[in-house]
Amino acid sequence: xxxxxxxxxxxxxxxxxxxxxxxxxxxxxxxxxxxxxxxxxxxxxxxxxxxxxxxxxxxxxxxxxxxxxxxxxxxxxxxxxxxxxxxxxxxxxxxxxxxxxxxxxxxxxxxxxxxxxxxxxxxxxxxxxxxxxxxxxxxxxxxxxxxxxxxxxxxxxxxxxxxxxxxxxxxxxxxxxxxxxxxxxxxxxxxxxxxxxxxxxxxxxxxxxxxxxxxxxxxxxxxxxxxxxxxxxxxxxxxxxxxxxxxxxxxxxxxxxxxxxxxxxxxxxxxxxxxxxxxxxxxxxxxxxxxxxxxxxxxxxxxxxxxxxxxxxxxxxxxxxxxxxxxxxxxxxxxxxxxxxxxxxxxxxxxxxx
Ligand SMILES: [Zn+2]
Ligand SMILES: [Zn+2]
Numbered sequence: 126x127x128x129x130x131x132x133x134x135x136x137x138x139x140x141x142x143x144x145x146x147x148x149x150x151x152x153x154x155x156x157x158x159x160x161x162x163x164x165x166x167x168x169x170x171x172x173x174x175x176x177x178x179x180x181x182x183x184x185x186x187x188x189x190x191x192x193x194x195x196x197x198x199x200x201x202x203x204x205x206x207x208x209x210x211x212x213x214x215x216x217x218x219x220x221x222x223x224x225x226x227x228x229x230x231x232x233x234x235x236x237x238x239x240x241x242x243x244x245x246x247x248x249x250x251x252x253x254x255x256x257x258x259x260x261x262x263x264x265x266x267x268x269x270x271x272x273x274x275x276x277x278x279x280x281x282x283x284x285x286x287x288x289x290x291x292x293x294x295x296x297x298x299x300x301x302x303x304x305x306x307x308x309x310x311x312x313x314x315x316x317x318x319x320x321x322x323x324x325x326x327x328x329x330x331x332x333x334x335x336x337x338x339x340x341x342x343x344x345x346x347x348x349x350x351x352x353x354x355x356x357x358x359x360x361x362x363x364x365x366x367x368x369x370x371x372x373x374x375x376x377x378x379x380x381x382x383x384x385x386x387x388x389x390x391x392x393x394x395x396x397x398x399x400x401x402x403x404x405x406x407x408x409x410x411x412x413x414x415x416x417x418x419x420x421x422x423x424x425x426x427x428x429x430x431x432x433x434x435x436x437x438x439x440x441x442x443x444x445x446x447x448x449x450x451x452x453x454x455x456x457x458x459x460x461x462x463x464x465x466x467x468x469x470x471x472x473x474x475x476x477x478x479x
Pocket of ligand 1: 277
């Protein structure tokens with residue numbers, strides 16, 4: 126490999142990582158190159174890299190099989206959250222703060238935890254941070270980390286096909302929440318089973334969460350956020366339950382789902398116009414930094430899930446703070462030169478430099 130094809134990331138606060146910028150050559154070779162660069166920057170895994178060769182099988186879409194238990198529970202949850210909205214103005218100040226902090230921490234359990242650490246391995250975390258993230262993740266109740274990461278790797282590898290659990294080609298509602306209300310498409314199970322999840326199976330903390338998930342969720346997502354305001358500062362039981370518990374939980378859920386729906390349907394594609402995911406600032410605001418979704422699907426191994434670092438990206442700020450404390454390390458960041466080369470090669474022309 127000639128020296129000019131190697132680009133170094135060297136920044137005062139990011140681990141130096143070497144990647145290869147894709148040069149201009151035939152499509153087939155390019156595909157190989159992009160796989161190699163992924164391996165170079167993060168050799169430990171590659172099952173979240175988009176598989177261009179996978180296509181949906183011909184034939185009609187199987188009939189939707191509703192899961193009525195989920196439909197009823199999700200309906201009740203959203204009704205409870207709506208009632209919570211009515212109660213917000215009459216909440217005690219501390220309850221409001223408590224709900225916001227709980228939103229932020231459980232959000233991090235998804236973004237910094239299930240997503241950037243466990244699904245993509247974009248950085249490494251020491252035990253105290255992993256403990257914090259697994260607790261935060263349990264507060265968010267979006268399936269255990271193992272299942273979340275399996276679905277998410279399938280979402281990246283088989284994007285916009287029937288093997289993608291929340292295939293955005295099936296519309297806004299399906300990719301937002303509908304996918305949780307029907308039986309999985311057979312391709313999700315079939316292709317999901319081919320993914321390498323050995324890193325997750327080998328991580329005791331992830332398997333521990335999976336074993337005790339149901340009771341842990343009951344405690345961390347519902348009982349604790351309700352009891353604390355009620356006992357500690359004399360909030361009414363109704364305000365504690367409907368605002369701090371149900372409304373806060375529903376808002377984190379919907380913010381996460383918007384990454385799968387809105388950020389796959391609305392926005393520019395400056396990094397790769399051939400994929401559906403898009404840059405969506407509004408989604409980034411709600412999902413603490415996960416709306417730079419065209420970038421993220423183009424470079425899933427970048428710990429910032431964005432070309433930038435702290436720009437509308439609380440999750441990156443959090444990971445960087447953890448790095449200062451020595452709890453996060455080996456953060457993978459794609460070099461500016463490789464990003465610019467990719468924009469030139471596959472972008473939609475909407476990129477504004479500087
Ligand atoms: Zn991802
Ligand atoms: Zn996506």
